[in-house]
Every structure is written in structure tokens, then in C-alpha cells.
Amino acid sequence: MSNIDIKSINTIRVLSADGIEKAKSGHPGLPLGSAPIAYELFAHHMKHNPKNPTWANRDRFILSAGHGSMLLYSLFHLFEYGDLSLDDLKQFRQLDSKTPGHPEYGHTVGVEATTGPLGAGMGMAVGMAMAEAHMASVFNEDGFDIVDHYTYVLGGDGCMMEGISSEAFSLAGTLGLSKLIVFYDSNGISIEGSTDIAFTENVVERMKAFGFQTIEVKDGNDIEAIGKAIEEAKADKERPSFIKVNTIIGYGAGKKAGSASSHGEPLGSEALAALKSGFGFNPDESFKVDDDVYANFKSVNEKNAKVEDEWNKLFKEYAAKYPDKAKLWEKYYNDIDESLIDSDEFWSWDEAPAATRNISGSIINRLKDIYPNIIGGSADLSPSNKTVMNNEGYIAKGDYSGRNIHFGVRELAMTAITNGILLHGGLRAYCATFFVFSDYTKPMARLSALMNIPTIFVFTHDSIGVGEDGPTHEPIEQLAMLRSLPNFNTFRPADAKETIAAWYAALVSKTTPTAIVLTRQNLPQLEGSTKEALKGGYIIKEASKAVADMILIASGSEVSLAIDAAKELENEGIATRVVSMPCTDVFENQSKEYKEEVLPKAVRNRVAIEALSGFGWDKYTGLDGRVISMNSFGASAPQDQLFKKFGFTKENVVATAKEVLNQ
Amino acid sequence: MSNIDIKSINTIRVLSADGIEKAKSGHPGLPLGSAPIAYELFAHHMKHNPKNPTWANRDRFILSAGHGSMLLYSLFHLFEYGDLSLDDLKQFRQLDSKTPGHPEYGHTVGVEATTGPLGAGMGMAVGMAMAEAHMASVFNEDGFDIVDHYTYVLGGDGCMMEGISSEAFSLAGTLGLSKLIVFYDSNGISIEGSTDIAFTENVVERMKAFGFQTIEVKDGNDIEAIGKAIEEAKADKERPSFIKVNTIIGYGAGKKAGSASSHGEPLGSEALAALKSGFGFNPDESFKVDDDVYANFKSVNEKNAKVEDEWNKLFKEYAAKYPDKAKLWEKYYNDIDESLIDSDEFWSWDEAPAATRNISGSIINRLKDIYPNIIGGSADLSPSNKTVMNNEGYIAKGDYSGRNIHFGVRELAMTAITNGILLHGGLRAYCATFFVFSDYTKPMARLSALMNIPTIFVFTHDSIGVGEDGPTHEPIEQLAMLRSLPNFNTFRPADAKETIAAWYAALVSKTTPTAIVLTRQNLPQLEGSTKEALKGGYIIKEASKAVADMILIASGSEVSLAIDAAKELENEGIATRVVSMPCTDVFENQSKEYKEEVLPKAVRNRVAIEALSGFGWDKYTGLDGRVISMNSFGASAPQDQLFKKFGFTKENVVATAKEVLNQ
The missing domain is CATH 3.40.50.970 (Thiamin diphosphate (ThDP)-binding fold, Pyr/PP domains)
Structure with a gap:
């Protein structure tokens, strides 16, 4: 481990702690404990080019333990992802900043997935690895491994306790997604205290049972061991890999190191000073990065930019040799038709x-x-x-x-x-x-x-x-x-x-x-149904008069019922419009004029019909209308009997409409 | 294995298949495969008294794979739980019957938990075992194991795939809930085919990793082996136990046995006939139970009734010796104050x-x-x-x-x-x-x-x-x-x-x-807040006029904002009532009169304020009112800035109220 590696890791730690301290909010525990894992991975193993963060064949990294977001932001600053500046780090968790509390996909360049709900990143990583495997099988040709990258994910005890990770890993093991590499930041601490209180299972054995290669790194500061583990993980072509890294939560933060108190709140001046002194930083300086550290990250970037260049060259040759595939590639990446x-x-x-x-x-x-x-x-x-x-x-x-x-x-x-x-x-x-x-x-x-x-x-x-x-x-x-x-x-x-x-x-x-x-x-197939459904709601049956006496609104299986009831009401001289509302979300996005056209404010006699909860329908029926819906759970019986039992009949719709008219 | 055991098991199978066939709907696969497990457990191991199905110290049994409900109903009929008759079995899945599609707690006597969503029963079983352990620690005295029962649960591959079971079992292992005994009906088949397609993990090793004793029964028809496994499970006083029983889905159902087609639809006449013939039943008879089978179940009941008698005696002695504890017991079981x-x-x-x-x-x-x-x-x-x-x-x-x-x-x-x-x-x-x-x-x-x-x-x-x-x-x-x-x-x-x-x-x-x-x-603590909150919604600030010009409705943190805005509106001559709505569900249950009193239909100028989605609020604001709410996700920033950004300010409420008044 070179001095510049150590200094770079500690810079990540101190920057992260500074960001959290300034925000008066955040989670220092994970960045302090996991910085060596992230550094070793990003600096010495991952194929990534911060200048082209959407390069198709980059390795992916997800921070499943999203509360450790400052770890990512510190890394992204040092690697110059999206030109994230020190000022951006100073704006951690502030309104409209590039550095929100948890990593947000599409908001901060370099973030591959929004995380925060624990375990979510584990599931998304399995999906990315599955996508890589499928894309590789579609596109790769002899000598042209156009799609060939790893998916890395880092999570903690919480991620491993959440059921989603068991679900996802069981499938990953079944499918042998060998390019999935999972880091388990095992620090033995959760918010309520030692993980012994609720989590004494043997996680490694569980992962083995799911079909993973399992590797353990005893000391989370030993980046050589971490590097070796990554190489071992890559070497397994049959199984996904699980690397348990024993870390210390809040590493270096004075008395707070190793304790739950370092998890979810700023370190405070005392522990922060201890952190900086311990790592040879000046406790009186904040957000300080030495030039040799910047230079170190720059040299990694230069190396990685070449890797992308090589891929671009390879892809050019591929496109020449397999023009149909290259065309298909275009189609895959521009698929809206x-x-x-x-x-x-x-x-x-x-x-x-x-x-x-x-x-x-x-x-x-x-x-x-x-x-x-x-x-x-x-x-x-x-x-x-x-x-x-x-x-x-x-x-x-x-x-x-x-x-x-x-x-x-x-x-x-x-x-x-x-x-x-x-x-x-x-x-x-x-x-x-x-x-x-x-x-x-x-x-x-x-x-x-x-x-x-x-x-x-x-x-x-x-x-x-x-x-x-x-x-x-x-x-x-x-x-x-x-x-x-x-x-x-x-x-x-x-x-x-x-x-x-x-x-x-x-x-x-x-x-x-x-x-x-x-x-x-x-x-039944409905006479009036049209592409207008794309507007979310539309008139599927017009009333016999320009201004309807009654509007029936329904979705799905209840639209035909509404039409039948409308016909009956028309027979009785009540001019009834039927609005089919397949998607309220899209209807809400229509112009005010269109909405008024479909549901004129002047027509207050309205009945909505839906064989589920009526919650939300009053938006369209108002204080004067009625909603025929489910106000309880359902029951076990043949469906036609249930529709009858719960009032989804022409007779009930007609009677309810009349009640509304006569109120 | 005696002949009467075999005959009883096959009677459960045939009754279950008959019920499903008559309903033209249901899941025969599990009852046919798991009948021996359930029979062995209920007949030879479980402490239960069908005549007193709520006996506090009974062993609990949950069918986590709830789609196998006919297994339970057949058992309950034979054990005379709630006098479930053959006619009830014939009404399987029919309107208002005692035998709905999935087991429903509180609906059918003997059902300990509603199941159907896979894995749910696993979680509830852990809760029951935890309750038992806690109650035992509170109430038991030397020589008086007043609380001393097992919790059994039976689930299939689906239950084991769902993340909830990993979550629950990890905790059960951590807590060493040794009186939890889990049966895994391992038939290697899920709806889409062999479990190999999505589930090749080593389930037994996973359960070991969670801290369970694991036991395997090779042949699901071997009730002696099942019985032995149960005894082994009971003998472990440190760990919960997991018994994997290898079964054949749809066992006995001709060509359908062992295939996904026996999972979720009636067997059909051919396979049903094969089932009956194979088990020595007359294929032309349905819902047939021989007297010796009934007698067998009756003898079990007699034995078990004595077990409860003994417990009742023990409890009487306990109550005499520990009157305070007996009083406490009363309090625990009648706790509404x-x-x-x-x-x-x-x-x-x-x-x-x-x-x-x-x-x-x-x-x-x-x-x-x-x-x-x-x-x-x-x-x-x-x-x-x-x-x-x-x-x-x-x-x-x-x-x-x-x-x-x-x-x-x-x-x-x-x-x-x-x-x-x-x-x-x-x-x-x-x-x-x-x-x-x-x-x-x-x-x-x-x-x-x-x-x-x-x-x-x-x-x-x-x-x-x-x-x-x-x-x-x-x-x-x-x-x-x-x-x-x-x-x-x-x-x-x-x-x-x-x-x-x-x-x-x-x-x-x-x-x-x-x-x-x-x-x-x-x-802030509000001046007008009272016990009236128990009505779900109430007038927390009256308007200065008998008929208000404007009603503001809010819940939680927005009520004080509504009150501030109302004061401002009153200053401007707009008589404004504020309704606090802590619980819409309870408010909906109030009388029509009360609701009219709080929200008079005549007052149409209404604004609701809630710093979450406005979905559902139109019920109270109608077509003429407005809802100040969140129409998007939130953001990362100090909370006071967010309230301002998203319009939860006195100024915005006042302005919106005026817009409503002036529209």
C-alpha cells in the first residue's frame, strides 16, 4: 500500500466527514469504514471514465447503503465526475444542491442508481448483471466482447437483513451471474447497537447457500487484501462473488469509532478533530485536498480514458465486420418507436x-x-x-x-x-x-x-x-x-x-x-373505445343532449357496465354521458380545457363506478356525486356472484344515478 | 404406519380433491403432497382440542402455503373443528361459505392466521413463537409451565423464496426460538415449472446459517420419519427447527402427480378417478368418509381433551398458589381499558x-x-x-x-x-x-x-x-x-x-x-385540540360567523399552519373555520349529522392542506375547493426550506383561500 493510496483514502474520509459536519446532518460511519474498499475498487480495478460517465461498457458501482452518500460524492469530486466541486460538497444536503442526502440517479453525475431504502441496491445490481449477461449474449462475437463489464455493489448489515437481498441473491446464484461482485461492509453495528441483538446469522454461509463464491477480508484497511479478493471474484466464471470485508464503523473518529453514534449524525468537533489529527490532516482546515492527491486521481483517469478509447476502436471494427449487429445496437439504445x-x-x-x-x-x-x-x-x-x-x-x-x-x-x-x-x-x-x-x-x-x-x-x-x-x-x-x-x-x-x-x-x-x-x-369489446384512451380519460359514449343530465365515469371492467346503465338511463329520458378513465394520472396532465370538455364543471350529477376502493374518485364526482366502489375487502366466490353482491350491477348503477338526480 | 393412518391420510387427500373438483377451482397439489405431514402432526404430536379451539396453551399450526386451504378444511372436518360439515366442504370457495379460497382467521374455526400471500405464515409463526416465549417468561413458575406450547408452520417453495421468510427466520435464529418448528414442503415444483428454473439455492444450508436445527425427511409419505423429525425438533432447546420434507406435488393424482398442472386447478375427472382408485376409494363416490376414519379422529380428540383437562387443573392450582399471577393473566387476556x-x-x-x-x-x-x-x-x-x-x-x-x-x-x-x-x-x-x-x-x-x-x-x-x-x-x-x-x-x-x-x-x-x-x-400545542380528535375530524377553530365563508382542513403538522392562516383571513374579514382531521377513516364512520356539522355541504369554499400527496382530499374539498399538497417527490434540504419551497406557508394558504373565494 503506497503512501499516496493511504493519503487518498484518508482524504475521502476527511472530505466526507467535513461535508456532513457542515450540513449538520448525514452519516459519517460508512464513508469512514468503507473508504478503502471504494478507493481500491475505483482506483485499481474498475473500468470507468468520468469524462464519459454513460459509456456503455463501463463497470457499474452501486452504493446500496445509500446513507453513505458522502463517500460517493467525495470520490466523484476527486475523480472529477460531472465536475463536482468542493463547493458542491459544501452544499451537501442543501436545497437544489448536486449532493442530496441520498444518492439520486439522474441528479448527480456518476450515480448509477438511487439508493437509501436498504437492500434496494442489491436488487438493482442483480438486474444490471442480468442485463450485462443478456446483452453480451446478444451482441458479443468471437474476439469482440463488446459487452463485458462487472457490476459491483456495496452494502451493509441493513442491506443484508432486508428480505430483498435474499430474494435477489437467490436468483443471482441460480443464474450464475459471475460478473456480479457484492461487497458486504461488515461492521457489526446497526442503529440500535451491536448487530448481535438481531442479526447473529452466518451471512457468509447464507451467501454460499445461494450459490455465491464467498471471500473474506479480515481487515477493511488492507487494500491489498481487498484487491486480491476482487481478483478472485473476477476469476470465478461460474458464480457471483460475495466479499465480506470486516470494517470499523466511523474508523478514525476518536471515541466514536466502532460505535452506533458514528452512524447517522455528524461527528461533532471533537471526533472530527481527532479524525483529522489521526490521519495527519490539519484540524483547523476543512475541505482540503492536497495536490498530490488530485494528481493521483488524475493519473487513474488518464489510464481509464485509454481503456475506453480501446473499446471505441474495438467497436468500430465490430461495426465494420458486423454491420447488422451495429445497427441492432443503435436500435437497442434508441428504442422509442x-x-x-x-x-x-x-x-x-x-x-x-x-x-x-x-x-x-x-x-x-x-x-x-x-x-x-x-x-x-x-x-x-x-x-x-x-x-x-x-x-x-x-x-x-x-x-x-x-x-x-x-x-x-x-x-x-x-x-x-x-x-x-x-x-x-x-x-x-x-x-x-x-x-x-x-x-x-x-x-x-x-x-x-x-x-x-x-x-x-x-x-x-x-x-x-x-x-x-x-x-x-x-x-x-x-x-x-x-x-x-x-x-x-x-x-x-x-x-x-x-x-x-x-x-x-x-x-x-x-x-x-x-x-x-x-x-x-x-x-366485451366496446364500440366507443379509441386511441383517445391515451389521454387518460375520454368520452366513450356521448349523451343524447348537448348538456348531459348525468355523467357516469368508470375504468376497466366497469366501463361496459356504465355503458349498459347509461343506455337504460337514456331509455328513461336521462341524457347520460359515459367517461372511460383508464388512467387518472395521464388525464390529470391534460389541458384544463380538455378536462372541462370531458367533465364539464356545470354537470354535477356524476357517478363513478370501480370494483375496487373508491378512494380518490371524489375528485371527479365532487360533493354532489356518488361512487359505487368497494368499501371492504372482497370475498371468495365465483366472480359474477361477487359483482352482484357488492352492487356492480346495471340496476344498482341506474338506481344510484337516479338518487343523485333526485337529491 | 397403521392401516388406519394410511386410510386417514388418503381420506384427507380425497376429500380435498373432491372439494376442489366441486368448486371447479382450487389447489390440489399441496393437500395431496402434504397430507401425511399434517395428519402426523395433528394426530400424533399436536396438543389441541377442537372443542376448545381457543385454548390458550394449544399448539399453533399455520398453513403458510394458504392456497392449500382444502387440506385444513378436510382436517378440520375430520377433527370436528367448529362442526365443519361435509356440506361445508361441498361449499368450498362459494359465497358466504365457511370454506373460502384461502384460510381466513376469524372466519373458519381452527384457522390460526389468514394466509395466501406466500411467506406471511412464516413471519406470523415467528411472532407466535416469540409471544409464547415471552408469556412463558412472565407467567411460568417452578412446576407450573402454564405457557408451554409449540408453533408449527408449513410452507412450500414459494414461502421460502419470498424475502419475508429470510427476514423472519434470521430473527428467529438470533433469538433461539426453539419452540418454532417449520415444515418445508419441498416438492421441487412452482407454477412456472421445476424450481430449478429460479431456485437452486441450498435451502437447508441457508436455514442452518440462520441458526436453525435442520432435519430432512426423504419420503413425505413416511409418517414415522416425519414423527421422528418432530421429536428431534422438540428435543432441541436452543434452536428453532426446520424440517425439510421431500414430497410429490399432487401425489397420487395419476399423470398430474409431480407436475405443475396439479398446483392450481382441479384435477379433472380422469386424474381424480386415478387418485381414488389408487387409494382404494370408489371413483363414483364423492365426499365419502368411512366410519373407522371418523372413529380414528375421534379417539385422537378424546386423548387431547384430557390434555386440556390436565392443563385446566394445573392452572387452577397455579391460580391458588399465585393469585397475583392469575389476576395478571386475566388482565393480559382482557386488556381493553x-x-x-x-x-x-x-x-x-x-x-x-x-x-x-x-x-x-x-x-x-x-x-x-x-x-x-x-x-x-x-x-x-x-x-x-x-x-x-x-x-x-x-x-x-x-x-x-x-x-x-x-x-x-x-x-x-x-x-x-x-x-x-x-x-x-x-x-x-x-x-x-x-x-x-x-x-x-x-x-x-x-x-x-x-x-x-x-x-x-x-x-x-x-x-x-x-x-x-x-x-x-x-x-x-x-x-x-x-x-x-x-x-x-x-x-x-x-x-x-x-x-x-x-x-x-x-x-x-x-x-x-x-x-x-x-x-x-x-x-406547537394547539389551543383548540381536544378529545374530539377521537371522532377523526372536528372543528378546532370556529369561524367568526355562524356560517363560515371558508373552511380550512388539515392534519398533523399543517393544522397549526391552517390556524395561522385562518387568523389572517379573519383579520381580512373572511370568516374561517379550521377542521383538524387526524383520521379520515374514523371521521367517515361518524354519523351523517356529525359530518354535516363539521363540513356543512352549503359551505363550498374549502381548502385542504397536507404536506403529502393530496390524493383523496377532494372528498372534502369537492369540485370547488383546492388542495395544497405535494404533487411530486420531496427534496433534500432543511425542513423549513422544504415547507417554503413546496408552498406550505401562511401566505400561500391565505392566497389560495382567496382564489377559491374569488373564483
Whole structure:
């Protein structure tokens, strides 16, 4: 270990502690303990070029323990990622700074994934490694390993306690994702104290059981041992690797070192001074970086820039020798195809009643040829979710060329993995489960939205229409849950045309994830359904008068019911408009004028119908309208009986509409 | 293995298959494969008395793989649990039957926990075992093992893939819950095919790593081996036990045996006939139970009834010798204390501004003496959540008498475990984490609600008031998520009085879980806050005119802002009422008259203010009002700056109110 290595590591430590001290907020424990791991990796092993941080073949690094964000920011400053300045470090955790409390993807150059919810990074890393393996199988040719990089992730005890990491690692082991290298920053401390209080399991043995090569580094300051471990990890071509590094939380911070008190608050002047003195820094100086340290990082960058140059040369040769592949590469990386909007073929469908999950299945099989870079799968429910791409293989150990994914019964990790696939770049991806189990996906769906990535969720079995499986399997509040999530579009289509619209919207979305919520039961094809569904809400049946007496609003399986009720009301002389509302999120983004056109403020007699929780519908029905919805959990019975029991009948809609008119 | 054992097992199999066939819906694979495990356990090992299914000291059994519900119903019929008749079995999955698609707690006598979402039962079983250990430490005396029972749980591959089981088992191993016995029905098949496609980990080694004794039964039909394994499991006094039983899914069902096709649909006439013939049943008969089989189960019941008699005798002696303990036992089992409503001391609080999380912490420490049977803890955030009961120990390996629980960073399992503690009986329990991580608790919070058990959730850091930690840690849509959940009360108190009300409501609730959502930042004590908060919404500041010009509605930290704005509006001659709405769920349950009194329909000028998603608030503001809320994720900055940035200022509320008045 050279002096400049030691000095560089300690500079990372001191910068991190300074940033946190100035912010009066943050988590010094991890940066102090893990700086040698991050330094050794970034300086001596990772293939990365800060001047081109989106280089397709770079090694990826995710800080799963996102609270240690200052570690990243210090590194990024020293490596000149996005020209992150010392002033930026001084703005740690301040309004509109480049250095927020937890690393945010798309906000700070160099951040590969938003982290903070523990374990999330572990799942996303598995997704990145899966994407790399698949892309390599699609693009690489003899002598042209165009796609050939590692995915590194660093997490702590919290990441290992969270169930998502078990889910993700079990799948990574099954698939033998050997280019996934996981660092476990094992410091024996969690917020409530020693990890002995709640976490005495043998983590290494658990990882071995998942199918990982496991390596232990006894002293977290020994960067030679860390380097050797990384080399061993790379050498294993069959298994992902798990490197347990024994570290000391808050290393160097005087009395606070090794204690929970260094985890989540500034060190305070005393421990900070001890830190600086101990490492040979002047305690009276802050945010100080010596020139030789800058020079050290610059020399690493120069070396790495050459590595990218070589890859660029290789890619040029590849493009000359395999022009079709090079074209395909272009397609993979620029995959938004809005021309489908004008394709009559894409928007056509036959008139037979069908479950929207089946329609979705057919659409997936149309789209797979249009978008060769779509991959996806289900949490062990593909026969029910109808998500299999026919005549395409499955991603499997040793052969990653398949486009279908068996995620196993692991909804949360599935979502993180799908996010990771998108973050990797080059691919589009969907994941699927029963709609009620969107509950499990929620923490990671939130990250999709927060990261502005267009993850696609296929959620089938969308209401009490589930029937016999009963209340544990019948979604009620899940639509409200997803509709209330910012930057997330939830489509609940009423028929084939609307299902096509949902898939189209999902695929042209650049920065917003989309959930497509589908029925188990057959639905009729509706006369009035059109591409207008892309506006989120539209008039699917006009009233017989210019100003309607009544507006019925519904989504999904209840739209046809609304139309039937409207016809009955019209028969009784009540001019009734029906609004189909497949996606409230998108409808809200329409112009004020359009919204007024669809739901004129003057028409106050309104009834909304949805066979799930009515929570949120009052936005459209107001104080004078009514919502026919589920106010309780569902029940176990054939679905037609449930719709009747809970009032989703033409008779009840008509009667409710009349009550509203007569109130 | 006697003939009657074999015949009894096969009767369970055939009854289960018959029920599913008649329903034209269900999951025969597990009952056919696991019937010997369940039979051996219920007939030869478990201490249970169907005539008194709530006997406090019974052994518990949870079918974590809830889709195998017919296994339970067949068992319950044969053991005469709740007089479940053959007719009830014929009504499997039918409207209002006693035999719904998945086992429902409180619905079918004998069901200890609602299951269906895979892995949930594993978590609840850990909670039950923890409750048993704690209750034993509180009540048992030399020679009087009043609390002394096992908790058994049976799950399949799906349960083992779900992250919740890793979380729960890691904690069970840490705590050495030796009376927890887990059966793993290992049939190598999941819905998408062989488990090899997504699940090649070594499950037994994983469980060993968690600290379990592991035992393997090679042949799932060998009940002697199963019995021996159970005895070995009981003999280990240090570790929980994991019994892997190799079974064949759909055992006996002709060609369907061993294949995914037997998992989730009726066998069909051919395979059903093969099943019956193979087991010596008449294929032309359905729902047929021979008298000798009934007699066999009856003899087991007789034996077991004596076991309970003995316990009753023991308890009588115990009560005589330890009358205080017997009294305490009464208190534990009848713990609702509504007299607190009249305690001025309980409702009093000093006037200093305080964070509601700190107030909650103090209340917990008042309540711990009033309710000696409360236990609880946090997912490694107790210093932040303020959930520690002072001067009480922690539940730990070998000493379970503590009342605080270190759950570790495992929010989902924490919730299931807390549910399990309640299901066990005798205890009240709370769990805690940051509000944003309520996302992780959601699937199990839903089960709390569905099971009608009063689980208590302490969620702190309740809005953008989180500040520097930024958007990953700032809840936005979580209130909407929980408010839309049926049978779930979400309180977001505005000050000390309302926090007391929230805790009071949580503790007197018998069938509804409660979330208490609390601030990180200080809030002022409000002049108008009262016990009326128990109504969910109430007038906290009356307008200067009988009919208000404007109503401001808010919850939590925004109530004081609303009051300030109202004063300003009054200064400008606008008569403004302020409604504090700590719990919309409870407010909705008030009489129509009360709701009209608080929010008169005639007053349409309304503004709601909440520093989270506005989703759902239109119910109270209508088409003419406005909602000041978060329409995006938050940001990382000091909290006062965030409130300003996002418009939660007196100026903005006043301006918005005027816009509404002038529209």
C-alpha cells in the first residue's frame, strides 16, 4: 500500500466527514469504514471514465447503503465526475444542491442508481448483471466482447437483513451471474447497537447457500487484501462473488469509532478533530485536498480514458465486420418507436370478448418483434399473467440469450431487478404479478418513479373479479396506492383498444413507469373505445343532449357496465354521458380545457363506478356525486356472484344515478 | 404406519380433491403432497382440542402455503373443528361459505392466521413463537409451565423464496426460538415449472446459517420419519427447527402427480378417478368418509381433551398458589381499558412545542405501566421512532422477559411477527419504522386489517418534514395508501392531545389496526385540540360567523399552519373555520349529522392542506375547493426550506383561500 493510496483514502474520509459536519446532518460511519474498499475498487480495478460517465461498457458501482452518500460524492469530486466541486460538497444536503442526502440517479453525475431504502441496491445490481449477461449474449462475437463489464455493489448489515437481498441473491446464484461482485461492509453495528441483538446469522454461509463464491477480508484497511479478493471474484466464471470485508464503523473518529453514534449524525468537533489529527490532516482546515492527491486521481483517469478509447476502436471494427449487429445496437439504445401510433394493424383487434390479460399477452407477442430489446417475466405467475414471449427462451445459467425471465416468487426483488435492467441501458423490461401483490412491489416501484425510469408493470387479476381465490388475492386499495404515487402512470384498460393504448403509452414513456392493470375475466369489446384512451380519460359514449343530465365515469371492467346503465338511463329520458378513465394520472396532465370538455364543471350529477376502493374518485364526482366502489375487502366466490353482491350491477348503477338526480 | 393412518391420510387427500373438483377451482397439489405431514402432526404430536379451539396453551399450526386451504378444511372436518360439515366442504370457495379460497382467521374455526400471500405464515409463526416465549417468561413458575406450547408452520417453495421468510427466520435464529418448528414442503415444483428454473439455492444450508436445527425427511409419505423429525425438533432447546420434507406435488393424482398442472386447478375427472382408485376409494363416490376414519379422529380428540383437562387443573392450582399471577393473566387476556377516557392525568400535557414522535415516546412510557401486556419495537430505528419502553429489557435469546423488541432492518417480517404476537393472544403489540417505509409493511398491514386484529404501527418522519434525508426518506403517497386500506385507521395527530387520542384509539380498538403517523420536527400545542380528535375530524377553530365563508382542513403538522392562516383571513374579514382531521377513516364512520356539522355541504369554499400527496382530499374539498399538497417527490434540504419551497406557508394558504373565494 503506497503512501499516496493511504493519503487518498484518508482524504475521502476527511472530505466526507467535513461535508456532513457542515450540513449538520448525514452519516459519517460508512464513508469512514468503507473508504478503502471504494478507493481500491475505483482506483485499481474498475473500468470507468468520468469524462464519459454513460459509456456503455463501463463497470457499474452501486452504493446500496445509500446513507453513505458522502463517500460517493467525495470520490466523484476527486475523480472529477460531472465536475463536482468542493463547493458542491459544501452544499451537501442543501436545497437544489448536486449532493442530496441520498444518492439520486439522474441528479448527480456518476450515480448509477438511487439508493437509501436498504437492500434496494442489491436488487438493482442483480438486474444490471442480468442485463450485462443478456446483452453480451446478444451482441458479443468471437474476439469482440463488446459487452463485458462487472457490476459491483456495496452494502451493509441493513442491506443484508432486508428480505430483498435474499430474494435477489437467490436468483443471482441460480443464474450464475459471475460478473456480479457484492461487497458486504461488515461492521457489526446497526442503529440500535451491536448487530448481535438481531442479526447473529452466518451471512457468509447464507451467501454460499445461494450459490455465491464467498471471500473474506479480515481487515477493511488492507487494500491489498481487498484487491486480491476482487481478483478472485473476477476469476470465478461460474458464480457471483460475495466479499465480506470486516470494517470499523466511523474508523478514525476518536471515541466514536466502532460505535452506533458514528452512524447517522455528524461527528461533532471533537471526533472530527481527532479524525483529522489521526490521519495527519490539519484540524483547523476543512475541505482540503492536497495536490498530490488530485494528481493521483488524475493519473487513474488518464489510464481509464485509454481503456475506453480501446473499446471505441474495438467497436468500430465490430461495426465494420458486423454491420447488422451495429445497427441492432443503435436500435437497442434508441428504442422509442412512436410510429406505432399510426399503425392500423397495431391498433386493430377482433371483436370477441376477452380478458384484458389475454389481450395483453397477445400484444406482448406483437411487440417482441417490434422491440427486440424487450425482456421480462413474472414472479412465478406467467401462466396467469400471460407474460411469456412465445418462441423466445428464458434467461438461464450459462445461456443468457433468452428474453423471458423466471423471477421466482420474489415480487420485491423482481421489481428492483427490472429497475436494474433499465438502469443498465440498452434494454426495456417488464415484470408481472397479481395486482394484489403490487403491494410487495411498492417500495421498488416508488424507486422506479423517483429515478424517472420507464419500468413496466403487468398486474393481472385486477379486482374482485379474481373470484374464488378470495380477499387475500383480491385487490381493493391497490389502484389508489399506485395512482397516488408521483410520476407513475396506472392504466386499467376496459377492452382491447385501451389495452393497446396502455402498452403503447408504457413503451413510448421515457421518464415515467407504467402499470397495466388487467382482468382475469372476459370483457366485451366496446364500440366507443379509441386511441383517445391515451389521454387518460375520454368520452366513450356521448349523451343524447348537448348538456348531459348525468355523467357516469368508470375504468376497466366497469366501463361496459356504465355503458349498459347509461343506455337504460337514456331509455328513461336521462341524457347520460359515459367517461372511460383508464388512467387518472395521464388525464390529470391534460389541458384544463380538455378536462372541462370531458367533465364539464356545470354537470354535477356524476357517478363513478370501480370494483375496487373508491378512494380518490371524489375528485371527479365532487360533493354532489356518488361512487359505487368497494368499501371492504372482497370475498371468495365465483366472480359474477361477487359483482352482484357488492352492487356492480346495471340496476344498482341506474338506481344510484337516479338518487343523485333526485337529491 | 397403521392401516388406519394410511386410510386417514388418503381420506384427507380425497376429500380435498373432491372439494376442489366441486368448486371447479382450487389447489390440489399441496393437500395431496402434504397430507401425511399434517395428519402426523395433528394426530400424533399436536396438543389441541377442537372443542376448545381457543385454548390458550394449544399448539399453533399455520398453513403458510394458504392456497392449500382444502387440506385444513378436510382436517378440520375430520377433527370436528367448529362442526365443519361435509356440506361445508361441498361449499368450498362459494359465497358466504365457511370454506373460502384461502384460510381466513376469524372466519373458519381452527384457522390460526389468514394466509395466501406466500411467506406471511412464516413471519406470523415467528411472532407466535416469540409471544409464547415471552408469556412463558412472565407467567411460568417452578412446576407450573402454564405457557408451554409449540408453533408449527408449513410452507412450500414459494414461502421460502419470498424475502419475508429470510427476514423472519434470521430473527428467529438470533433469538433461539426453539419452540418454532417449520415444515418445508419441498416438492421441487412452482407454477412456472421445476424450481430449478429460479431456485437452486441450498435451502437447508441457508436455514442452518440462520441458526436453525435442520432435519430432512426423504419420503413425505413416511409418517414415522416425519414423527421422528418432530421429536428431534422438540428435543432441541436452543434452536428453532426446520424440517425439510421431500414430497410429490399432487401425489397420487395419476399423470398430474409431480407436475405443475396439479398446483392450481382441479384435477379433472380422469386424474381424480386415478387418485381414488389408487387409494382404494370408489371413483363414483364423492365426499365419502368411512366410519373407522371418523372413529380414528375421534379417539385422537378424546386423548387431547384430557390434555386440556390436565392443563385446566394445573392452572387452577397455579391460580391458588399465585393469585397475583392469575389476576395478571386475566388482565393480559382482557386488556381493553376504556376508563382512560376519563383520566385527566392521561389527557394532560405541557404546552411546550414538541415533535409528535417524542410525545408518542412519552405516551408509550405512560402506557407500559397501564398495559403490562404491551410489547413492541422498531425495525432498527428505535432512537428515531422513540419507541423504547424505558427500564424494560429486550427480548433476547435465553431471556424472553423483555418487552422491547429489536426487529432488525426487516419491516415486512416485523409486521408479520407483530401480527403473530397478537394472534397468539394475551399480548398487545406495536411495531415501528419511518413512515416512508410503511411501503415495506404494506402487504402484512393489509393482513392485519383483513384478520381484524388491532396491530399498532408507529410511523415517524411523516412528511417532507424529514428534511435532509431527501426524497427516498420522505413519504408522499403513504397516507393515501393507508387511508384507502379497508378496516385500517390512520391517525396523523397535530399535537400532544391528538397524539394521546391516537394512542387511546389504537389501544381500545378490538378489530381494527391503527397507524400513528408522527413528525420528526417540533409542533406547537394547539389551543383548540381536544378529545374530539377521537371522532377523526372536528372543528378546532370556529369561524367568526355562524356560517363560515371558508373552511380550512388539515392534519398533523399543517393544522397549526391552517390556524395561522385562518387568523389572517379573519383579520381580512373572511370568516374561517379550521377542521383538524387526524383520521379520515374514523371521521367517515361518524354519523351523517356529525359530518354535516363539521363540513356543512352549503359551505363550498374549502381548502385542504397536507404536506403529502393530496390524493383523496377532494372528498372534502369537492369540485370547488383546492388542495395544497405535494404533487411530486420531496427534496433534500432543511425542513423549513422544504415547507417554503413546496408552498406550505401562511401566505400561500391565505392566497389560495382567496382564489377559491374569488373564483
